[in-house]
Amino acid sequence: MDAVWKLAVSENPKYPQLTNSLVTDVAVIGGGITGLTVALQLAEAGKHVVLLEAGRVGEGNSGYSTGNLYSTLAKGIATVRDKWGDKVTTDVVQSRSEAVDLIENLTERFGIDCQFSRRPLYRFLTESNRKLAKSLDEEMDALKSAGLEVNEIKEDLPGFRVSKGLKLDDQAQFNPLLYVQGLARAASSVGVAIYEHSPVRDIDYDGNEVKTDLASVKARSIVHATHTPKGISLLQTGMVPSREYGVSAKVDATGAPEGIFWALGSFHSVRSYRYGEDHYVMAIGEKHGVGEGKLGRGYYDNLRDYLSKHFDVKSFEHEWSAQQFSSADGLPYIGRMHGLDEAYVATGFGADGLVWGTLAGMIISDLVQVRDNRWSKRFDARRFTPVKSMKGWTEENVKVSKHMVKDFLNPEKIEALSDVEPGQGKVVSLDGERLAVYRNSDGDCSVVSGICPHMKCHVHWNAADTTWDCPCHGSRFSTDGAVIEGPAYHPLEKRIAPEEQK
Numbered sequence: 001m002d003a004v005w006k007l008a009v010s011e012n013p014k015y016p017q018l019t020n021s022l023v024t025d026v027a028v029i030g031g032g033i034t035g036l037t038v039a040l041q042l043a044e045a046g047k048h049v050v051l052l053e054a055g056r057v058g059e060g061n062s063g064y065s066t067g068n069l070y071s072t073l074a075k076g077i078a079t080v081r082d083k084w085g086d087k088v089t090t091d092v093v094q095s096r097s098e099a100v101d102l103i104e105n106l107t108e109r110f111g112i113d114c115q116f117s118r119r120p121l122y123r124f125l126t127e128s129n130r131k132l133a134k135s136l137d138e139e140m141d142a143l144k145s146a147g148l149e150v151n152e153i154k155e156d157l158p159g160f161r162v163s164k165g166l167k168l169d170d171q172a173q174f175n176p177l178l179y180v181q182g183l184a185r186a187a188s189s190v191g192v193a194i195y196e197h198s199p200v201r202d203i204d205y206d207g208n209e210v211k212t213d214l215a216s217v218k219a220r221s222i223v224h225a226t227h228t229p230k231g232i233s234l235l236q237t238g239m240v241p242s243r244e245y246g247v248s249a250k251v252d253a254t255g256a257p258e259g260i261f262w263a264l265g266s267f268h269s270v271r272s273y274r275y276g277e278d279h280y281v282m283a284i285g286e287k288h289g290v291g292e293g294k295l296g297r298g299y300y301d302n303l304r305d306y307l308s309k310h311f312d313v314k315s316f317e318h319e320w321s322a323q324q325f326s327s328a329d330g331l332p333y334i335g336r337m338h339g340l341d342e343a344y345v346a347t348g349f350g351a352d353g354l355v356w357g358t359l360a361g362m363i364i365s366d367l368v369q370v371r372d373n374r375w376s377k378r379f380d381a382r383r384f385t386p387v388k389s390m391k392g393w394t395e396e397n398v399k400v401s402k403h404m405v406k407d408f409l410n411p412e413k414i415e416a417l418s419d420v421e422p423g424q425g426k427v428v429s430l431d432g433e434r435l436a437v438y439r440n441s442d443g444d445c446s447v448v449s450g451i452c453p454h455m456k457c458h459v460h461w462n463a464a465d466t467t468w469d470c471p472c473h474g475s476r477f478s479t480d481g482a483v484i485e486g487p488a489y490h491p492l493e494k495r496i497a498p499e500e501q502k
């Protein structure tokens, strides 16, 4: 499962694993766009920073994103206006514009070669649809009232017939993986100590100590830049985790559309990418709740069909998926964690986190330095917004309760592991225990506990990505139980020794 961005990765330095305990000013957990932006800014301000990454820098969700940078939001800025009003909508647009400017500035200052370029963004309908046409009008109006210059488009776009649409100039695109890897090199050059393959397993907030398998880091300030906070957090109660898919195809240079293309209806995001002499077009979409996907690899097939419908495809090349966490009230949570003055979090970015993550880097680095930041109150992670959050909280908590009860009461019972066939993954009840059982196409079987260690929900099989996914709070695990992402610190426990499994 490689995103198109992996094509361009050549000389990415490897950072060591943390093996000796350290004392520092700031421990940043997570080497995505958020963690590296925080770390770089703090180190430039003279702080000693240690960054711990579970895998490799940039290879979390940032490296599987679409690389679009914009001051609006994918779900539409009118959704913020409806809920929060004009002042907040303007703040969202202005703060996000500043974050895109920072990305541009950092690419220039540190010579990060990630194909950053300013591009237009199109949001459009391909068929007439009265309800969506009305929402496009509302979007135009909300963008204008937030101070953005937006124009109606009538002409068709490459690959798409347009029945109605809008164009926003001066947005941007880059290769997100190359950018984050470049940020890591920049951060390292100004003194950030980066450690890869160093997953944090526990945090002792009383002792200000972040613990990995082999060592620990004592730090005055701790930053969760892990996409969703690790462990149990109040913020998770209303946050919706979902997955989305991407595919790429080679096309002729003339068929590659330039810009950010958002086709409304069953929402698809389309963009092109050039690598050497080759031109690629990619489609992203097919969103569903984590652990709730029913189509397996069918999601990738649907995206390939979509590309074939709109472009003259020479060959299909890549397929990948990624995760997003959406907040209950529609704005990200950035700042101090509940009850902890020197622990910080940045989450709830939805589909727009390259820019939110950069903004989080700006806000958190100011908070740690006890400096004013004009956006910190707006996105405060401790805000309490019951009216604006109610719908999100209710829907998410009903979903979690449904999964807890339904999954608990209705396990599939099997007599023996041989009941799970090659290529199948199932959560089953065997001898009274919930097990997550996967048999690969060679017949080898892996068996782990089917209970997520985060908050004891049952994991579900993800046939598209061959993983165990928890529908409650978005933790994901490989077939051998290792944590891939989400709030869980610990793996799914292994259950039966490999030699007994067949």
Ligand SMILES: Cc1cc2nc3c(=O)[nH]c(=O)nc-3n(C[C@H](O)[C@H](O)[C@H](O)COP(=O)(O)OP(=O)(O)OC[C@H]3O[C@@H](n4cnc5c(N)ncnc54)[C@H](O)[C@@H]3O)c2cc1C
Pocket (backbone or CB within 6 Å): 029, 030, 031, 032, 033, 034, 035, 052, 053, 054, 055, 056, 057, 058, 059, 060, 061, 062, 063, 064, 065, 066, 067, 068, 069, 198, 199, 200, 201, 225, 226, 227, 230, 243, 244, 245, 246, 284, 321, 322, 323, 324, 346, 349, 350, 351, 352, 353, 354, 355, 356, 357, 485, 486, 489
């Ligand atoms: C399909 C898709 C396309 C998207 N496209 C766009 C886009 O075009 N534009 C946009 O603005 N947003 C986009 N997004 C959203 C965006 O990808 C994310 O919001 C953003 O990448 C989040 O960055 P991050 O640094 O917070 O998280 P990540 O990039 O996920 O980084 C978190 C890091 O923390 C590490 N980590 C986790 N647990 C631990 C631990 N215990 N110890 C140490 N490290 C740990 C992970 O390994 C990871 O590297 C997209 C999302 C999806 C699903």
